[in-house]
Amino acid sequence: MxxxxxxxxxxxxxxxxxxxxxxxxxxxxxxxxxxxxxxxxxxxxxxxxxxxxxxxxxxxxxxxxxxxxxxxxxxxxxxxxxxxxxxxxxxxxxxxxxxxxxxxxxxxxxxxxxxxxxxxxxxxxxxxxxxxxxxxxxxxxxxxxxxxxxxxxxxxxxxxxxxxxxxxxxxxxxxxxxxxxxxxxxxxxxxxxxxxRIDWAGAALLSIALVALLLATSQVRAWGAVPVTVLVVVAAASFAAFLFVQTRLSARSRVPLMNLRVLRRRPIVAANLTAAIIGFGMYGAFTLVPQLVQTPTGVGYGFGASTTQAGLYLLPMAVTMLFTGPLAGRIGPRLGWTTTLVLACLFGAAGFAFLAIGRDTAWAIASGAGIIGIGIGFAFSALANVVVAAVEPHETGEATAVNTIVRTIGGAFGAQAAAAIVTSAPLASTGIPDPVGYTIAFTVSAIALAAAALAALIGKPQAGAATAQ
Incomplete structure (x- = not known):
């Protein structure tokens, strides 16, 4: 059509x-x-x-x-x-x-x-x-x-x-x-x-690399153990072999699973790096807010929320994402997608800072979630449009898939890191996490989103250059 x-x-x-x-x-x-x-x-x-x-x-x-x-x-x-x-x-x-x-x-x-x-x-x-x-x-x-x-x-x-x-x-x-x-x-x-043709060798090597990496990530608190070390080595070796196979196929004018020349383009590099950092930072809200608000009030913090009530604390995030995604699609072409992505990251950083400061107040948690939703809505829209604008139509699926993967990998690391931070110092009397752990985890997410704003600037077109941004 x-x-x-x-x-x-x-x-x-x-x-x-x-x-x-x-x-x-x-x-x-x-x-x-x-x-x-x-x-x-x-x-x-x-x-x-x-x-x-x-x-x-x-x-x-x-x-x-x-x-x-x-x-x-x-x-x-x-x-x-x-x-x-x-x-x-x-x-x-x-x-x-x-x-x-x-x-x-x-x-x-x-x-x-x-x-x-x-x-x-x-x-x-x-x-x-x-x-x-x-x-x-x-x-x-x-x-x-x-x-x-x-x-x-x-x-x-x-x-x-x-x-x-x-x-x-x-x-x-x-x-x-x-x-x-x-x-x-x-x-x-x-x-x-x-x-x-389907690049079966590339698909197999990439699958092994991703599975090994994510399995190792899920055991981040056991890093240094022999099984996890083996997984990291397998992931690194498989990625190296995958890159070798893709390079050889490109040199022979055959179609690889991933066109590495596409992924080396400046806007794509910036979008993928930014996506990984955003994934690392944002998953803290999804995983920690329900855990925080469901903590029994008897331990000195938390709100004793039920499963249903805990979900409502994240409802403002879903609502703001609903409106800011399409809004980003309208203002992105005017501001430039890189500028929109930087603003998105700054909104996200502000939202996590709000959570860190207002951890003990219900309205502050809901408000912080809403601010994070603005950032995520803008970020998802801007990332997708940066990638789509930088590739030809026949490259769209490949390029957007890679961007999704790196965000997923970043999110896997972020979720594990947030959990490790929160559970590193439990309250002696109950075994429930010390509330300071939540403050630190939210602060780490805020810093990550600020770093993502800097990463997004890598893709900013140079003066005089033609831009799709």
Whole structure:
């Protein structure tokens, strides 16, 4: 569909289909977090095994993002979007029927492989919408990715209370089916001939590297132990071999899994570095705020919130992301995407500083979350538009997938670092974390977001240079 043929109704319905597709995946990132205590009790799982319900999804989504994004560039993005949604649906069905923690972990790993919805959506935006609408649509889709992350902590409480934890996955399956039907009905793109071959060697090496790295990250507090050291060595060796294979394929004029020349472009380097730092900083809010507010008041801090109430503290974040994502899509072309990204990081830093200072006040926590939401909404939109503006249409899936991966890896490190900081000095009488740990963790996130603002400036066009920023 091009701008000459598209109608307001057709673009609106296509827009809705893409939003549903991205939301169906983004919700699953955090959907199980509020359910972990009930899952652990119901399935008789150890806390370590229960944590793999999250880790398995994180690891497999990192692999699925880049591979499905690249396959979409090669074989058609609508086709691969339906494949991604099919994988999500299969994983959701298996999770809903799980009778053991092992089956649930496997189901979550399958769900993670459906992560291609995000990069594929960006490619479909360029194929489906008039050029002048692309920044706003990308901004909104980027915001929905973050909103889903936040809503995944808000919505499960009432569902779990009413129907139990399997209801989370039945609801996910329904959303996936609706999204798939909408993509079939409303996404109309020309048939795309198959272009190139699948770089199986590159895909295997990258998968090994990402899995090893994220497994090592999940054990960050055991670094120095032999198993973790082995994982780090395997990750480094696999990344080195992957880069070697990609370089050789490019030299022979064959199509690699990743075009390293694209990833070396200045705006892409800046966007990926910034995404990694933003991921490191922002995951502190998602993981620590619910933990903080659910702390029993009897220990001297916290609010004794229920699972549902804890999610409400993050609701302002979801609301502000909803509005700032599209807003960034409108003001980004005027200010420049690099400037918009710098402002986003500064908003995020201010929000975390607010949390650090107002840790003991309910309104300050909710307000800080709202400010962080402004930063994240602007950041997700600006990052996506920086990447999309810097690449050709046939490179969109690959480039946006890599940006998503580095943010995920940064987030994995950030979540582990935040947890390590908070639990490093428990209160002697209860074993509950010392409240100072939360202040330090929020301060670290604020510093990280300020550093991300500096990293974003790397991509600022030089004077006199042509700019897509």
């Amino acid at each position: 091009n701008s000459s043929r598209s109608t307001p109704r057709s673009t609106t319905m296509a827009f809705a289909a893409l939003l549903l597709s991205v939301l169906s995946f983004s919700l699953l990132q955090t959907f199980v977090v509020p359910a972990l205590p009930e899952l652990q009790a119901d399935l008789g799982a150890h806390a370590t095994a229960a944590s793999w319900v999250i880790s398995a999804f994180l690891v497999s989504s990192s692999v699925g993002t880049v591979i499905l994004g690249r396959l979409g560039d090669m074989f058609g993005r609508k086709r691969l979007m339906l494949v991604s949604l099919g994988i999500l649906g299969l994983g959701s069905l298996l999770a809903a029927l799980s009778g053991s923690v092992g089956v649930l972990i496997a189901a979550r790993a399958i769900q993670g492989l459906g992560a291609g919805t995000f990069p594929l959506a960006f490619g479909l935006v360029r194929e489906t919408f008039p050029r002048e609408q692309v920044p706003v649509v990308i901004g909104t889709i980027s915001a929905v990715f973050g909103i889903g992350f936040g809503l995944g902590l808000v919505l499960p409480g009432p569902l779990i209370d009413a129907f139990g934890w399997p209801a989370l996955f039945w609801a996910s399956l329904v959303l996936v089916l609706v999204a798939g039907a909408a993509v079939i009905a409303f996404i109309h793109v020309p048939a795309q001939p198959v272009s190139g």
